[in-house]
Structure formats: C-alpha cells, structure tokens
Amino acid sequence: MDEGAIRDRLSAVEDPDLGDDIVSLGLVNEVVADAEAVTVDLALGAPYSPTETAMAGEVREALSGLDRDLELTASVDTGLNDGEQVLPGVENIVAVASGKGGVGKSTVAVNLAAGLSEIGARVGLFDADIYGPNVPRMVDADERPKATHEENIVPPEKYGVKLMSMDFLVGEDDPVIWRGPMVHKVLTQLWEDVEWGRLDYMVVDLPPGTGDTQLTLLQSVPVSGAVIVTTPQEVAVDDARKGLRMFGKHDTPVLGIVENMSGFVCPDCSGEHDIFDSGGGREFAAANDMPFLGEIPLDPAVREGGDGGAPVVLDDNREAGAAFREFADETANMQGIVRRRQVSGR
DSSP: OOHHHHHHHHTTOEETTTTEETTTTTOEEEEEEOSSEEEEEEOOOSTTOHHHHHHHHHHHHHTTTOSSEEEEEEOOOOSOOGGGOSSTTEEEEEEEEOSSSSSOHHHHHHHHHHHHHHTTOOEEEEEOOSSSOOHHHHTTOOOOOEEOTTSOEEOOEETTEEEEEGGGTSOTTOOOOOOHHHHHHHHHHHHHHBOOOSEEEEEEEOOSSSSHHHHHHHHHSOOOEEEEEEOSSHHHHHHHHHHHHHHHHTTOOEEEEEEESOOEEOTTTOOEEOBTBSSHHHHHHHHTTOOEEEEEOOOHHHHHHHHHTOOGGGOTTSHHHHHHHHHHHHHHHHHHHHHHHHHHOO
16 A cells, blocks of 8 residues: 555544544645555644544554554654754643632642643643742652753652752742842743753743743743633633733733632532632633633642642542543643644644
C-alpha cells in the first residue's frame, strides 16, 4: 500500500471539533511507507487529551489490516528551531489566571497539573506568583531544587509533576519585596535556567490581576492557552473580564472559563447552597463566546487537599475530585482544538 492509498484511508477519520476529515484539514504531516512499516505523523498537539486520543484510535482502526507495522507520531510545527525557543521541549504552556485574588486560582492550577499527570502526560508546574508563592505547600513538596555543574536548576517532582516556585528560593516566612524589573529578571532566569526536559504541558500559576508578571510571561514565553478562573459572584466575574481582555490584547488563545466554588452540598441535609451565587462563570463564558470548562463545587475536601498537600483531583471518592478530572480533560481537549485550528487555519 503506497502513501496515496494510506491517505485515502485516513480521509475517513473526522475531526469531531473542526468538522472535516484529518487529511483535508492538513492534520496528516507525513506518511512514510516501506517494506516493513508505515509511519504516520499527525498534527495533534494536546497529548493525552480524550479527543485526540480517540482520534489516534480511529487512525489505527482506519489502517488496521496492514501487512506491516504501524507507528503513529504527533508533532505541531511552531516555526521555530530549538535555538529560538525559550522553552525547547515544552509542547504546551497553559497559563492559569484570575482577575482577582481569593477565587482559588492556585488550587485550580495545582489540580490541573496533577490531573494531567494522572492521565499520563508529562507535566511541569511553574508558580509564577513571586510575592505569594504557595504551590510547594499545596503539594507538600519535600524536595528542593538541585543545581547541576552547569549551574542549571533541576526541579523537584511531586505526583509526577516537575515543580518550580520562588518559595523554594527564599525562607518560609521571608517576604519578597521587589520592584517590577527585578520580578522580570527572576522570572526570565527561572524559565531559562531550569532543566524542564520534555513536557507535554507546563501549567503556569499566575498571580492575580494584570501586572508585571503577566506582562513578562506574555512577552517572553509562547503561551499556547490560558484558563481564566472565577467564582460565580459578580465582583469576581467583573475582574475576570479584565483578565480575558488582557489575553486578547496579546493574541493569546483563551481555552475557557472555569467556575470555582460554584455550590456547596450540605453533608447533613444534602441540600445545595449557592454561597457565592450561581451560574456567573457559565454566563460570563457564554456572553464572551468562550468555552465553559466546568464547575468546581465548594467542597471541604478541596481545602483539606490544599492544606495537606494532596490535590483532591487524585481522590476518586469526592465530587470535587471528579469535577477537577473533568476540567482537566476539557482543558486538554480545548488546547488540542486551538493547536489543530492553528494548523488547519479553520
């Protein structure tokens, strides 16, 4: 079977989100067929996302019955060589942002990273909140970064996630009192000097607001997608709107909106109480034609997991854990849609 016949078979595989077959969309980068094997390279950019995993399965099904081995690979051309990339080897950089503090943004970032790692992805988590870093506490990181002979930094790992945070570099109770230029310098140094290796996703936990850290990130690093965290209440949504506009001004794709603290189920009466109102995040997403990535309930297990260093996404017995797993899947799916649209121009 030659390349043309293989592509004919692949034209039966549909992209469920872009509404056409993968050949017409330009999602088949290369087909190499020899006497021993067929290798197909697909333009799929969100490893372990449920949608792209299913698409790869359909490709295998379409090419079943070959008298040769089949190998599938995936790559999305960024147009940059390794020397031009700020973080070579990191496929997707996902920024987790909020317009204001107190909405659980770091909790969302930690559970997103742990959830992506749980489904098999290679994940890093960068705590970019220089003034209030708390990611190490939220995962109970018991190791510290190590230095190489080349004076690079080897990040510690927890739950299969590589970690970097300002909290590793200062005393536990020491405040960081820096002006913007110093923040820019330190952030840039941490990105460039850390040996992240190959990652499918780097989750960046941004500080609240739209200040120096956000500007440094968007001007220095190719962010592939952003997640905006809000609670249902109007005050939080108002500030989330500012975050959305910030990413728009920098042409950064927004993967969607996630609503945290969306409702509380009383353990005594089983009644649901909307402590911070309800539906604000969903309505905000709809009003701005943005994907809605899910609702995370107000569950004591979320707080317990954060304080105890055990992300609730890893707990199969809690409603909040299931909600975070669905959110991680949706985020990966949306990242895949963004990358495939960039390839296809759709």
